[in-house]
Amino acid sequence: MAEHQTVFEVQDGSVAFGGNQALSSVSFAMEKGQLVGLIGPNGSGKTTLLNATSGIYPLDAGSIRFEGRPIEKAPPHAIARAGIARTFQIARIFPRMTALENMLTPGFTTRDAGAEDRVTLIRRAKEYLDFVDIADFAHEQAADLSGGQRMLLQFARALMLKPRLMLLDEPFGGIHPLLVERILGRIRDLRDQGIDFIVVSHDLPAIMGLATRIVVLANGRLIADGTPEAVREDPGVIEAYLGG
Ligand SMILES: Nc1ncnc2c1ncn2[C@@H]1O[C@H](COP(=O)(O)OP(=O)(O)OP(=O)(O)O)[C@@H](O)[C@H]1O
Numbered sequence: 001m002a003e004h005q006t007v008f009e010v011q012d013g014s015v016a017f018g019g020n021q022a023l024s025s026v027s028f029a030m031e032k033g034q035l036v037g038l039i040g041p042n043g044s045g046k047t048t049l050l051n052a053t054s055g056i057y058p059l060d061a062g063s064i065r066f067e068g069r070p071i072e073k074a075p076p077h078a079i080a081r082a083g084i085a086r087t088f089q090i091a092r093i094f095p096r097m098t099a100l101e102n103m104l105t106p107g108f109t110t111r112d113a114g115a116e117d118r119v120t121l122i123r124r125a126k127e128y129l130d131f132v133d134i135a136d137f138a139h140e141q142a143a144d145l146s147g148g149q150r151m152l153l154q155f156a157r158a159l160m161l162k163p164r165l166m167l168l169d170e171p172f173g174g175i176h177p178l179l180v181e182r183i184l185g186r187i188r189d190l191r192d193q194g195i196d197f198i199v200v201s202h203d204l205p206a207i208m209g210l211a212t213r214i215v216v217l218a219n220g221r222l223i224a225d226g227t228p229e230a231v232r233e234d235p236g237v238i239e240a241y242l243g244g
């Protein structure tokens with residue numbers, strides 16, 4: 001019998017900012033090997049769910065489990081070390097550092113856990129820059145990279161943590177179509193190597209083509225969860241997008 005291993009599970013997750021209920025009792029569980037696309041209109045709570053998962057703005061109520069262990073009260077560095085890495089909607093890189101220096105930033109590498117020496121880290125950093133095809137820019141200031149290249153740098157840096165689950169927030173937003181294709185390709189490569197993904201995107205063609213499962217938020221609530229085909233036809237989803 002095939003074993004269904006739950007990698008990630010949020011149960012009744014809620015987050016409020018003042019009187020604004022950004023996330024309202026959201027629940028879903030994700031099995032190993034699924035590639036989840038998280039979609040929904042602006043302000044629907046997508047980033048809030050990623051922020052809660054990565055410990056930046058913890059849940060007010062509810063629970064989050066990663067590989068069976070509760071993480072909803074853990075701080076960001078502990079969650080990163082546990083195996084969850086993320087990228088941000090607006091690339092959080094250090095513009096005055098080179099691409100390679102960005103890769104080696106404390107807090108983003110396994111060195112913080114005392115796991116690897118600097119020589120090994122530098123070798124891995126170069127491998128990942130090569131993996132996303134920006135090795136030629138290793139010694140360029142990050143400020144000189146295009147928006148798409150910064151997204152690739154963020155993505156490569158997330159790999160320094162050797163994550164088992166990656167949370168990507170709008171990895172295709174406002175970047176050149178060729179780089180969108182490159183990121184899609186790398187996500188598929190990593191998925192084939194056993195890394196699980198939750199990808200937030202407004203690029204519906206890209207995310208529908210990539211994800212095996214689509215979870216839809218609207219006004220902080222989960223309104224649909226299913227295959228890309230099913231979700232595309234869902235009247236509630238169409239209404240949420242068109243109804244503003
Ligand atoms: N740090 C914060 N402080 C106050 N309100 C916040 C904060 N983060 C999010 N919100 C509010 O929570 C709600 C959900 O926001 P969130 O950023 O999660 O939406 P989103 O689905 O990621 O939207 P977008 O597609 O525009 O990125 C919004 O009403 C937003 O204004």
Ligand SMILES: [Mg+2]
Binds near residue numbers: 047048089
């Ligand atoms: Mg967002």
